[in-house]
Every structure is written in structure tokens, then in C-alpha cells.
Amino acid sequence: MPRKSESDAGARLTGTQSIERALTLLREIAAHNRGGSRLLDLATRTGLQRPTVHRMLKCLATEDMVQQDPDTHRYFLGPMVFELGLTATPRFNLREVCLPALTRIAEATGDTVFLTQRSGLDSVCLDRREGTFPIKTFTLEIGMRRPLGVGTGSLAILSALPEEEIQKAVAANAGRLPEYGLNPGNLLAQVKRSQKLGYAMREVPGIAGVRSVGQALRNQSGIAFAALSVSTITSRMSEKRATEVAQLLKSESRQIERQLASGSEHR
Numbered sequence: 001m002p003r004k005s006e007s008d009a010g011a012r013l014t015g016t017q018s019i020e021r022a023l024t025l026l027r028e029i030a031a032h033n034r035g036g037s038r039l040l041d042l043a044t045r046t047g048l049q050r051p052t053v054h055r056m057l058k059c060l061a062t063e064d065m066v067q068q069d070p071d072t073h074r075y076f077l078g079p080m081v082f083e084l085g086l087t088a089t090p091r092f093n094l095r096e097v098c099l100p101a102l103t104r105i106a107e108a109t110g111d112t113v114f115l116t117q118r119s120g121l122d123s124v125c126l127d128r129r130e131g132t133f134p135i136k137t138f139t140l141e142i143g144m145r146r147p148l149g150v151g152t153g154s155l156a157i158l159s160a161l162p163e164e165e166i167q168k169a170v171a172a173n174a175g176r177l178p179e180y181g182l183n184p185g186n187l188l189a190q191v192k193r194s195q196k197l198g199y200a201m202r203e204v205p206g207i208a209g210v211r212s213v214g215q216a217l218r219n220q221s222g223i224a225f226a227a228l229s230v231s232t233i234t235s236r237m238s239e240k241r242a243t244e245v246a247q248l249l250k251s252e253s254r255q256i257e258r259q260l261a262s263g264s265e266h267r
Contacts, residue, residue: 036074111232116153123154147173152212153227159194160216160224199246215249
């Protein structure tokens, strides 16, 4: 009997590890879904062996969770992920609740506004709205996943977390930050600056001539879980205008928080 129990425990551990690895792969594919990911890239970023990654991708592809481009051999999220997302939408109405605010901000500023939500050690772009200014700054695609602190809305979320949680998140993502021109030291410096300002403001990493301002959304416990941000060309976002945009974002954020706290739209 003890041997059977130990065997069962080992099987459960192996099963849990497989699920964790599959989810890690899906997150990495999601983070680079616009251009796709090579097998080698996925193995490098996840730290898994190439044969392991290949086996798991084959299984995920069978279930339509991922798909491979026959020409480039790059992997992308599959249609089943989209279908699961549609099924989950009615329970999580953040996009619906925030849509009026996104529209108002885009109309008021003329620039592109983004809604970003925290997802563990990452942030995900949930929605965006374009303003009327002719030069667009599409710094984020809807569904794009990046490490927490990469992107201005994501930085606003990170900066509003408890200090211990900030340190843990930055340390956990340390190996992923260089891909975005960051390291733990300069990211933590940006966090401190954001905390001092009361909002996040930065030049967008990897995109010359673009500046963004972000404001965190908090739940009833005061914990940051999402953010609103506005992106535009640097010449349109002076320090003075950044302060004005930040005030607009703060006003809209507080309104969203009150609506969510009422319990009528978000559980």
C-alpha cells in the first residue's frame, strides 16, 4: 500500500508539472503572438528542453490550443484559446465596464488609450481606443502579454503594489526584462519615480519618440489589478500635458473603481 501511495503522489506531481509547463508555453506564445515564436525561442524563454517543448506543442496543437504556420514554422495561439476566452467573458466584465471611460479619454485627448490588466507576473492588454490625432501610436496589441512593469499601464500596476510584492515580481521576471530594454535596477527606479509622481510616465521601451502616461485601477482592498494609459508622440506629451492627462486618467479610474465596488458589474 505505501508503494502505491507514493506512486500516486508521483503521478500527481508529474501531472501538475505538465500542466504548469503547458501554461508557461501558452503564456510565452501569447506574449509574442503577433510575430509568432520558434521552437528554439520557446525553449530558451521557458528554460525547458527542446524535445519537451516539441512534445507539448504537438499535444497543444492537437487540441487547437496552438497552431503552427506551415511556411515560417512559428507557433501562434490556436482557435480554442479564442473560444475559451469568449466563454469566460460574461463572468469578467472589466472591458465592458471600462469601455465608456476609454471612449471618453480617447475623445478628450485625441490619442490612443489602453486598458491593461494584471495576470500573475504579467500584464495583458484587454482593450484600446484610438483618438483623432492622425499619428497613431499602437504600442500594444489587444491580447498582448508582457512582464509586469513593461509598458506604462503595466508599470502603473506594478508601482501601486505593496513593496514586497514589487520586489518579488521584478526578481521573478529578471531574466525576461532585457528583451524589452530593461533590467531590475532601472525598472525599480521607474517604479520609485512613478510612486513619487502618483502615476506612471515613461518613454515607451523599444519605440522611439513615443511617451505614455498610466494610472492604476484598484479593487476594494486597495490592490492594483489593472490600469488605464494614454500613448502619443513625445512632442504632444510635455510634462505639463502629462500632468493633465494623469488627472483625467485618475478621475476616470476612480469612477470605474466606484462602479466595480458597487458589485453590479464585477464579481
